[in-house]
Each structure stands twice: as C-alpha cells, then as structure tokens.
Amino acid sequence: MDIDVTTTAQAVIVAVRGRLDTTSAPVFEQRLADVITQGATYIVMQCNELAYINSAGLRSVLLGGKKLQAQQGRLVFVGLQGIVKEIFDMAGFSTLFQTFASEDAALA
Amino acid sequence: MLYPVLSWVGCMTLRHMSIKQKLILTTMLTTCVALLLVTVVFVTYELVTIRRALRHDLVTQAQIIGMNSAAALVFDDRQGATETLETLHARQNVVSAALYTASGAVFATYHRDDISQGSMIPIPQPDGYRFRANSLDLFQKILRDGEPVGTIYLQSDLQAMYDRLKRYGNLGALALLMSMGVGFLLAVRLQRVISLPILHLAQTAKDVSEKRDYTVRAVKYHEDEVGLLIDSFNEMLTQIQERDAALRASNQALTEQQDLLLQELTEAADYVTSLLPPQLTGAVQTTWKFLPSERLGGDAFGYHWLNAEQFAIYLLDVCGHGVGAALLSVAVMDALRSHTLPDTDFCNPAAVLRALNMAFPMEEHGEMFFTMWYGVYNQSTQQIVYANGGHPPPILVTDASPHPKKVIQLKAPGVVIGAMPDLQYVNAYCDIKVRSKLYLFSDGAFEVTRTDGTFLTFTEFVALLARPSLSGMADLERLFQDVQTLHGSQAFDDDLSIVQIILDPNLGRGLC
Numbered sequence: 001m002d003i004d005v006t007t008t009a010q011a012v013i014v015a016v017r018g019r020l021d022t023t024s025a026p027v028f029e030q031r032l033a034d035v036i037t038q039g040a041t042y043i044v045m046q047c048n049e050l051a052y053i054n055s056a057g058l059r060s061v062l063l064g065g066k067k068l069q070a071q072q073g074r075l076v077f078v079g080l081q082g083i084v085k086e087i088f089d090m091a092g093f094s095t096l097f098q099t100f101a102s103e104d105a106a107l108a
Numbered sequence: 109m110l111y112p113v114l115s116w117v118g119c120m121t122l123r124h125m126s127i128k129q130k131l132i133l134t135t136m137l138t139t140c141v142a143l144l145l146v147t148v149v150f151v152t153y154e155l156v157t158i159r160r161a162l163r164h165d166l167v168t169q170a171q172i173i174g175m176n177s178a179a180a181l182v183f184d185d186r187q188g189a190t191e192t193l194e195t196l197h198a199r200q201n202v203v204s205a206a207l208y209t210a211s212g213a214v215f216a217t218y219h220r221d222d223i224s225q226g227s228m229i230p231i232p233q234p235d236g237y238r239f240r241a242n243s244l245d246l247f248q249k250i251l252r253d254g255e256p257v258g259t260i261y262l263q264s265d266l267q268a269m270y271d272r273l274k275r276y277g278n279l280g281a282l283a284l285l286m287s288m289g290v291g292f293l294l295a296v297r298l299q300r301v302i303s304l305p306i307l308h309l310a311q312t313a314k315d316v317s318e319k320r321d322y323t324v325r326a327v328k329y330h331e332d333e334v335g336l337l338i339d340s341f342n343e344m345l346t347q348i349q350e351r352d353a354a355l356r357a358s359n360q361a362l363t364e365q366q367d368l369l370l371q372e373l374t375e376a377a378d379y380v381t382s383l384l385p386p387q388l389t390g391a392v393q394t395t396w397k398f399l400p401s402e403r404l405g406g407d408a409f410g411y412h413w414l415n416a417e418q419f420a421i422y423l424l425d426v427c428g429h430g431v432g433a434a435l436l437s438v439a440v441m442d443a444l445r446s447h448t449l450p451d452t453d454f455c456n457p458a459a460v461l462r463a464l465n466m467a468f469p470m471e472e473h474g475e476m477f478f479t480m481w482y483g484v485y486n487q488s489t490q491q492i493v494y495a496n497g498g499h500p501p502p503i504l505v506t507d508a509s510p511h512p513k514k515v516i517q518l519k520a521p522g523v524v525i526g527a528m529p530d531l532q533y534v535n536a537y538c539d540i541k542v543r544s545k546l547y548l549f550s551d552g553a554f555e556v557t558r559t560d561g562t563f564l565t566f567t568e569f570v571a572l573l574a575r576p577s578l579s580g581m582a583d584l585e586r587l588f589q590d591v592q593t594l595h596g597s598q599a600f601d602d603d604l605s606i607v608q609i610i611l612d613p614n615l616g617r618g619l620c
Contacts, residue, residue, distance in 0.1 A: 022429055022601070052563060054555060054602065055427035055479070062527055063475060083563050087551070090566070091479060091498035092523030 003031050007040075010107045015046035020057030028057070032064035041073035044106045048079035058091050065097060074098070078106045128303045135295035136288060143287050147280035154276055158269045159244075162201075163237055166246045166264050169199060174250035174260045177207055177216070181250060181258040186216055193218035201264045203243065207250075208232040208259040215258060232259040242266055305329040309338055322349035373404045376434045383441055385410050391487060392419050393610040397584045398603070405603030406433030406478065407550045408441045417488045418455050420444075421609060423548040424480040425499065427524075429602075432474050440468060440478065457482040457495035461525060461533040465497070470526040477526035481548060483518070490540045490613040495533045498524035500566065502548045504538060505574050507610075511542055515574045518546075545583065546609040547573055552602030559596035584608055 001024035004015040012035050020028055035043060045061070053061075065075040076098045080088055088094060100106040122130065173192060180188035189207050196202045196218055205218040206229045219225050230245070237246040243263050250258045305328070312326040322345050328338045377400040388394040394411060406426025414420050424440055426433040443449050449463040460482050470477045481502055483494030494502075501519040520536040554569035572590050584606055592598050 052555075055425065055551065056429075058524070059427040059475070059477065062470075062477065062524075066528075083555075083565055086566050087555070090500055090551075092521065092527075093498075095521070096523055096527065 001028065003028060005031070005035055008107065011042040011044045012040040013044045013046055013103065015049070017049040017051075019052040020050060020060070021052060021054045022056040025056040025060040029060035029063060032060065033067065036064065036067050036071065036073070041068070041071065043068060043073070043075045044100075044103065045075060045077050046079055046103060047077055047084060048081070050079075050084050051082075053084050053087055055091075058087070058093060061093070062096070076100060076106050078103050126303075127306050128299055131299035131303055132292065132295045135299070136291055139287055139291040140284065143280075143284050147284065151273065151276055151280065155269075155273060158272055159239065162244055162264065162266070162269060163246075166202075166237070166244060166262055167248070169196075169202070170246055170248040170260050170262050173205070173207075173262070174248060177260070178250050178252040178257055181207065181209060181215060182252060189216035190218075192216075196262075197221075201268055202262060203265050204229065204261075204263040206230075206261040208261065210256055210258055212259070230261065232261065239266075301330075302334070305334045305338065309334070309341060313341070316345065322352055373431065376431050377404050380404075380408060380434050380438060383408065383410075383438060385412065391612065391615040392485065393612075394607065395582070395584060396605070396607040397588055398605050399588075399600065401429065401552070401600055401603050404431065404434050405429050405550075405552060406437045406476075407552065407603035407605040408437035409548060409605055409607050410441055410445060411607075411609065412445065414455055414484065417486055419485045419487065420454060420482070421485065421546070421548065421607075422480060422482040423499070423502075423550065423605065423607060424478050424525075425550040425552075425603070425605075426476055426478040428476055433476060436468070436473055436476050436478065440464065440480075443467065444482075455484050455493075456535065457484060457493055458533040458535045461495045461497045461522065462531070465525045465527075465531050465533075466529070468526045469529060473526060477524045479524050479551075481518070483546075485540070485609075485611055487613075492518070492538045492540060492546075492611075493535050494518055494520060494538070495535050496520040496522040497533060498522060498527075500549065500551055500554070502546055503570055503573055504540075505545045505547070507543050507545050513574070515570060517570070540611045540613050543610065543612040543614065546611060548605075548607040548609070550603060550605045552600055552604040553591065553606050555602065556591060556595045556600060558594050564591075564594060 001016065001018040001020060003017075004013075006013045006015070014032065014035060016028065018024070032043070043064075061075070068075050077088070078100045079102075080099055088099075125133070173196070176195075177189045177192040179185070180192065193205050193207065193216055196205055197220075200220070202218075203220050203223055204227060207215040207217075209215050212232045214229055217229055219227055233247045235248050237244060243265055246262045246264075248260050248262075249256045250260055308329075309326045312324060315324060316322060325342045325345060326338045328335050328342075380400065381398060384396065384398060385394070387396065388411075392411075396409065398407065398409075400407070406428065407424070408426075409423035411419060411421045422444060424437060426436045426440075443464070444454075444460070447454055449460065449467055452463040453459050461480065464480065468478070478497075479499035480497040481494065481499040482497075483492050483502070485492045492504075496519065501517040504514075504516040504518055506514040506516075516538065518536070518538055520534060522533045523531050525531075554564055554566055556564050558564060569591075573587060575586075575590075587606060588604075591604075
C-alpha cells in the first residue's frame, strides 16, 4: 500500500493505492491520525487506485472518520469502484460517509 | 596521453596484486632506482675525470712536441719536424698531428697507421681544445724565447674513455643485477614481517564471513599498527559474537512465544468451533463449514429455535483478527444464545441488531465493530424476516424442480454494528414458497485472491454458489473446493464460514 498526502486550500487529499488490509491498515490508521492531528478538518480519501479493502481497512477508515468528526471535521471518499465499492456499500459505509465521483466534485 | 594510460594500467595491475607482491615490488623498485641513481652519479663523475685527464695528457704531449720541434720550425727543418711528430707512434690515442708555421702554413703532419695519410688537416686555430663526438682536438702555440714560431695541432681519439665508461657500465649493470637478486631474496624474506599478519587477518575475516563463526580470533604478531588493527578486529568479533548470542537467545524466546501464541490461537479457534451449533436434520436442515484462518478471525454463527415455529439464524464477523476478535464474537454469540440483551424481542431481527449496537459500541470493545446478518424463519407463515448490519447478504437458492431455480440476495440496509450509537436497522422479508437453500457466509468466503492475483467478486461468488453440485458431492464441499481451486491454496487470510440451511415449507411443523 502507498499513501500520498496532498494539502490544498480546501482539503487534505489522502490518496491510497494497493491493498488496505490487515497488514497495511495500522500504517494507514497512523498516517490518517497524523494528518488529523496536524489540523486537517476536511479530508478527501482518493480511492481510484485502491485495489482492495477488508474489515481491518474499514475499521481504520471508521476510526479516522470518528476522530475527525469529534473535531467538527469531515472525511469523504472519491473514486470508489469495483470490489472496494462493493465492500464499502455492503458494510453500510455509504450511509456513514459522503462519497463523490470525482475529486473536483469533492472540492467544489 | 600515454602517461595516463600507463598510470591506469599500473593502478589496475597494482589493484590486483597481493600485499606480498606489492611489498616485494616496492622494495625492488626502490632498490633499482637508488642503484641507478648511484650509477649515474658515479659514471658522470668518471666521465668528467677522464675527460680532464685526457685533456691534461694531450696538453702535456703538445708541449713536449712543441719544444722538440721549435728549432725545426725556426730553421725550416721539415725532416726534423716530421721525425719529432713520428714519436707520437708511441701514443696510440693520437690520431693525427700537425705543425704549422707562424704564418699558419702546414709544416709537418702525422697520421696514425690506421688513418689515411692524406687525411685533412684543419687550418690552425687559437689555443684551445674541443671535445667532439669521437675525438679531442687541441691547438697550442709553439714558443721559442717567448716568441711564437708556430702552432701544434693534436687530435686524440676517445676510445680509451669509452672503453673505460663501457667497463663502468658493465660493472654497474652487474652490480644492479646482483643487487636486484639479493634485494629480491631479502624482500621475499623480510616482507613476511608485514604481510604475514595482514594475510592472516584477511584469511580470518574470510573464514568468519564464510562460516559465520564468530568464535575465531586473529593472532597478533607484533605491537605495531597491524597489531592494533588485529586487536580492533578481535574486539569487533567479540561484540558480534555477544550480539549474535543475544540475538539467538532473543529469537529462541520469540519462537517459543510465537509457538505459545499459535497454540493459544489454536485453542481459541477450537473453543470458537466448539461453540458452533450442531448440524440439524428435520424441518430445518443445517450444515456448515468453518475454516479458521491461521491468525484466527472473528467469524461465528449460530441458529436455534426461538419457539415452536420461529427459527433464528445469524452469522457475524468481527473486524480484524486474533484472540480479541474471537473474544468479541464469543461474547456476541453468548448474548444471542442466552437472550441476555435487555428488553429485546429476539424474533425481531432489527430490534436484535439495534440492541447489539447499543450493547457493543466499538469504543468499549477494543475499537472493534462487527458485521452481522440476523434472520428468523417462521415455519407457519413460511417467511423469513431479517435485518443486516453491514454483512454480505445471504443467498437463497430455490430448489424445487420443475420450477426454475431462483437466486435471491437477502439484502437489507444497515451499518456495521458498534460503529456509531443509535444506528437504526430495518426488517426485510422473504417468502419461502418452495424448498430452498439459504447460504450465510462471511466475507472470507468470497474476498479471496485468484491465482492470477485478481479478486473474486461477490457476484462471481454468488454464481459459484448457485452452480449445481456434481452427483455425490455435498454443496458446501463442492463450494469449498471451487474457492480453494480459484485461490490456489487451502490456507486463507481470513476465517471462512459458510452455513447452508435447507428450508422446506412442505415439511410439517414441529419436526425440528
């Protein structure tokens, strides 16, 4: 898994590539926590190249989202597709988090 | 251009030489250069000395001839002058000689026997000498009573000088060869003082590297810089040996701990398996397959009669792996089996999920949530009511020939349980009009990688599930086999649970 964090005027974009699974989830969780600690309030998780997510990955996403919510922030998702979208929808996360088709839409 | 090339070749050659060869070469080169320098100085000194002696000798000779021929010149006695010059036969180095009158005319000449008698005699010149390549020429005035009466010319060859220089050259070459020979023998012998400890150190380092044996030590030969290097090397080996031993001990302890953990995981998996329900026959027939992952996931499932007509069915999957996930799944199972959720109608799936969401908030349970599908089959109404908490929807496959087979996903909206407080769940319904097979499974059943690295999708898994079994093979056996074939292994990253429940509305009530 690779994580790229880009800060723009409107949001912090966290692009995740590869597998967000039991092995990589702790790393992602820590990175997301760091971004939140640094003061991000609107985080866009870019999932265009996210190939797979399992329950451990969903847990790390949920923990990050809750932490951000506690600081009046918001975590949204962009580019969910394929098996990742299937799992995301199945777990009911589509009702917990806002999703966008494109980064522009998320930043608008 | 040539110098850099030669320098590079020299460096490359030196780079591949052993220390022993380098030491010998250095000694030999030093010896040769020193000897050559001494030889050059010596020969130069000899050359200067010989030339001076030769000149002095020729001047003396000219003075003698001049004195003896002065009278002949005064009295124009050519015969006497010639005879005086003939005395030069005794001096083999004199090639030619001549006497000139005061006016500069040639008065008498002399040529050595091996020289042509008609050889050219130079015109007289002022007093002085000149070394040429092969001769020394001398002109000197002849005085009588202080008055010049003529000039004498003598030409001497330099054979004697060259012979002597040649002898010195040969002697020098011989000395150089002998010195090189002796120097080589001494260098071969003496270089060992330096090279032996270094070679021994190099061999010891090689042995340590190849055999990973950190107990060996290099022998210290001398109290010099190499000795210091060997001391440092041995000290380094001691440190490595101690760290290696510590690392081995640590690895051993880790292995033992890992074995213990694995044993505990196995025991935990066995315990979770022991809590799983027996397979039923009768009005509701059940069978299941449960394959815990190596790290123990959080899968658990169960079913039981709530009353004479209602049959509860559930399967849950705690996020993450390990004993923590297993403990939470056991706690949830216990709550469901012993009906300990407060004020909860266990015949109402949405209410059960709401109650579980309140009872197991992730903040109070190791930041873990779980997915769950909970359904109740009513044998009288021939209907399943169910609710879903973020779990993959079970699949209902109707199985009543000659009716066409139907594959229905028992979907219902709902978020994973424990994620947020006050989550709402809704009941959904499905009528069971014909004999049907209900399949409940965890995500580990379909979130598997194929041998080509791609993932099996949920839709593809459903298609596999609905595929008719070969004769004689149970549905779940065939499904497991299909998934394992696609995965290319019998080991999975996550728990793999599949429950099959056969619901037959035609069978009478109370046959359970």
